[in-house]
Amino acid sequence: MLVAATLLLCQLFMLLCPVSAGFYGPDTAVINLTPTTFKSEIYDTNYTSVVEFYAEWCGHCKNLRPQYTKAAKSLKGVAKVAAVRCDDESNQPLCARYNVRGYPTLKVFRPNVRVPSSPFIEDYEGGRTAKSIVDTVLAKISNKVRRLKAEEVQPWIDESNVPKVLLFHKDANAPPMYKGLAIDYAGTANFGIIRKSEIEASKEYAVTKFPAIVIIITDDDGEHRHIYSGELKKEPLYEYLSGFATPVEGARAPKKPKKAKKASKPLQHEEL
Numbered sequence: 627m628l629v630a631a632t633l634l635l636c637q638l639f640m641l642l643c644p645v646s647a648g649f650y651g652p653d654t655a656v657i658n659l660t661p662t663t664f665k666s667e668i669y670d671t672n673y674t675s676v677v678e679f680y681a682e683w684c685g686h687c688k689n690l691r692p693q694y695t696k697a698a699k700s701l702k703g704v705a706k707v708a709a710v711r712c713d714d715e716s717n718q719p720l721c722a723r724y725n726v727r728g729y730p731t732l733k734v735f736r737p738n739v740r741v742p743s744s745p746f747i748e749d750y751e752g753g754r755t756a757k758s759i760v761d762t763v764l765a766k767i768s769n770k771v772r773r774l775k776a777e778e779v780q781p782w783i784d785e786s787n788v789p790k791v792l793l794f795h796k797d798a799n800a801p802p803m804y805k806g807l808a809i810d811y812a813g814t815a816n817f818g819i820i821r822k823s824e825i826e827a828s829k830e831y832a833v834t835k836f837p838a839i840v841i842i843i844t845d846d847d848g849e850h851r852h853i854y855s856g857e858l859k860k861e862p863l864y865e866y867l868s869g870f871a872t873p874v875e876g877a878r879a880p881k882k883p884k885k886a887k888k889a890s891k892p893l894q895h896e897e898l
C-alpha cells in the first residue's frame with residue numbers, strides 16, 4: 627500500500643521522486659538546462675559549454691549517459707557540460723531552436739571574446755566517449771592566462787591595478803583548472819604563468835618548489851606578495867583568491883558556510 631502510494635506521489639510530482647530524479651541526477655556534474663536557464667548558463671559566460679539534446683527513451687542517449695557523466699566530472703570547473711531533455715514538453719522550444727533532429731545531438735558553445743553573449747555554436751561530431759568529449763572541449767576553452775618570460779613579469783604587474791596571480795609551473799602550458807580560475811576572475815584578477823626554466827624570476831619570488839602560486843597586490847604602500855601554500859586544486863584556490871578579488875563566475879560553491887557563520891554568531895555573543 628505504502629509503496630504504491632509513494633509511487634503514485636512520485637508520478638504526480640516527478641521532481642520530488644528519487645526514481646525519476648532525472649536522467650542526469652544532482653549527483654552528476656551535468657547541468658540540466660531549461661528555457662529559463664539556457665541563456666544565462668550557456669550565453670552569458672566566458673566558459674565553453676557542451677550541450678547534449680536527448681530524450682529519456684532513446685537508446686543511444688542511455689549508452690552515452692555514463693560517458694557524458696564522466697566527461698562532466700573531469701571538466702568540472704573548466705567547462706560546462708549540460709543537457710536538455712527534449713521529451714520534456716517545456717523544453718521543446720529549445721530543441722526546435724537548435725534544429726535537433728535526432729538524439730542525442732551534441733553542440734559546443736564557444737564564447738565570442740569580441741561580442742559577449744554571442745557564442746560560436748558548432749555540432750559535436752567526435753566520438754561518443756568521455757575522452758573524445760573532454761579533448762574536444764578542452765581544445766576550445768578560452769585562455770585568459772598570460773605566458774610570461776622572466777623579464778615580462780614586472781611590466782605585467784605594473785600594467786594594471788588588479789591583483790595578479792602567477793603560477794610557477796614545470797612547463798608553459800597552464801593546467802585546465804588554472805584556465806578555469808582565470809575565467810572565474812576575468813576582469814578582477816590577472817593570471818600569468820611562468821615556466822620553471824625561467825628560474826631567475828622564481829628566485830625573485832622566493833619560490834623553491836614547483837608548481838607554486840604567488841598573488842601580487844599593488845597598493846599605495848607598494849607591492850605585496852602572498853605565496854599560496856594550499857592544494858593546487860581549483861576549489862581551495864578559488865576560495866583563497868576570493869580574499870583578494872571578486873569572482874565573476876563559478877559561484878557554484880555552496881553558500882552554506884556563510885549561513886553557518888550567521889547562525890553561530892548569536893551563540894558566541896550569548897557566551898560572552
Ligand SMILES: *[C@@H]1O[C@H](CO)[C@@H](O)[C@H](O)[C@H]1NC(C)=O
Nearest residue numbers: 670671672809812813874875
Ligand atoms: C568575460 O571576460 C571579460 C574579460 O575578459 C570580463 O570583463 C567579463 O565580465 C566576463 N564575463 C562574464 C560573464 O564573466
